[in-house]
Amino acid sequence: MKKKMKAAIFASVASVILVGAALLRKLQRRRRRLPRAPFVNHAAEREEYINSILHGSETYCVNQIRMTPIAFHRLCHILTEGEHVRPTIHMPVTEQVFIFLHIIGHNVRFRVMGSRIYRSTETVHRYFKVVLRGVLKLYRTLIRLRSEDTPQEIRNSRRFYPYFKDCVGAIDGTHVRASVPLEIQGRFRGRKDGTTQNVLAAISFDLKFTYVLAGWEGSAHDSRVLNDAFARPGGFSIPNGKYYLGDAGYGNKNGILSPYRSVRYHLKEFSDHPPENEKELFNLRHSSLRTTIERGFGVLKKRFRVLDAEPFWSFETQVKVVLACCVVHNHIMGVEPHDHIMEAAMNEVESSDPHQETQSRRESIEDSRLWNAKRDEICQAMWSDYIRSGE
CATH class of the missing domain: 1.10.472 (Cyclin A; domain 1)
Incomplete structure (x- = not known):
């Protein structure tokens, strides 16, 4: 009896094993038929x-x-x-x-x-x-003033030469989107929407940056950023006797020649009404020449979209990226500047400057009398020639 039971158990186990083996072989055959993903090198x-x-x-x-x-x-x-x-x-x-x-x-x-x-x-x-x-x-190599000679853009124009013969470029600030911790966002909210960093830049008339200072809060006044640039060791410096064109927010001071206040300045203001006196003529030509800085910022932001988008890295890296974009921009301007990005950006940049800012009382006191006299001298010479030639 026991032998029969053992035989029956063995037979059952054997049948289960056989069925399992059959199912396994069937499953393996089915797996072989499944298409495999193509190999990608x-x-x-x-x-x-x-x-x-x-x-x-x-x-x-x-x-x-x-x-x-x-x-x-x-x-x-x-x-x-x-x-x-x-x-x-x-x-x-x-x-x-x-x-x-x-x-x-x-x-x-x-x-x-x-x-x-x-x-x-x-x-x-x-x-x-x-x-x-x-x-x-590459910053020190590519971002610097190349020559102290009168730029060709001035030398070859009767409107600008010899009045601006000592001018080496234009200076201004621009706002770049910034991502900062919540507790300090108030300091980075300036005139623009959202949080930004205020970037100071000086640019020559061939659209190359000669100095860039990034990282200031968007609420910082342009003149405050400029003063910091002058005060930094190895910071912004202007050759003796030379100057940059700045807007009214910087004031008229050593190395920065600004327009007359309370006098027409923006180009669109002269579209139907030619200048009526020496100060208006000076402001018109000052504005025409200073649009260089707008074109420089326009090309930079058109080429590098990271400057107009919400950053996704640390603020330290954001500052470095701004400087790196300016370095790469100068490299391109020195090799092959005339691509379709340059053409598109130049067409998009508007001819008028942003709204002028008023100086504080303390900043206006810092205006250099010497540079006021220099501006008046240029202004009078320009107006005399304008009246004499009629253009």
Whole structure:
């Protein structure tokens, strides 16, 4: 009896095993029929994507990385030659710079950039910081006053020469979007909507930045930022006898030539009414020449969309990014400035300046009598020639 029971148990177990084996074979056959995802060679796909931009049409390249292929490869060469950015076993310099330019050009998030080139978010972030540090090391080389000679834009114009022969550029502040902790947001709310940082910049008439100071709160007055720029060790300096054109907010002081107050100034105010006296003529030509700073800011923000978007990194990095954009801008202006971004930005910039700010009593006291006399001298000479020639 016991033997029969054992035999029956063995038979049942055997049948279960056989059924299980049959089901397993059937499942395996079914799995073999399932289509597999195609294999993707990430390295090859990445290389093809980057090469399609760098070796495609010039317009497409400028749209993607905000500069021509020649300017891109020149920038890579400068960064490599100075050992500011080095190739690694994982990523060449061209890809590192490509990532950086694409992010600041389009305000692309790290994870989005990573998905486009099959890199992790951490990798994109790490190499972005590497190139950012490398570009900032070019600041002293690229952002400086190149020559103290009279600019061609002045020398070749009867409206400006010889009256502004000692002028080397224009100076003004612009507001760039800023993301700061809630407890200090009040200090960063200025004339613009939202929180911003007030960026001071001096620019020459060939649209190259000669000085940039970023990081001030949006509520800070332009003259206060300028005073800080002068006071900083190795900060803003103006060659003896030379000056920059500034608006009324800076006051007329050593190295800064401002327009007359309570006198027509904006270009649109003269559209139907030519100047009627020497001060109006001076303000008209001062305004015409100072639009250089507006064009410079316009081109910069048109090329680097990160400057007009809500930042997604720390404030320290936000300040560095502003400086880096100015460095890259100067590099482009020195290699191949006349691309379609430049043309579009120049068409969009309005000819009139922002609303003039009034100075405080303390700031007006600081006006230099010497520079008031210099302005009057230029003004009288300009008006005398205007009356004599009729133009």
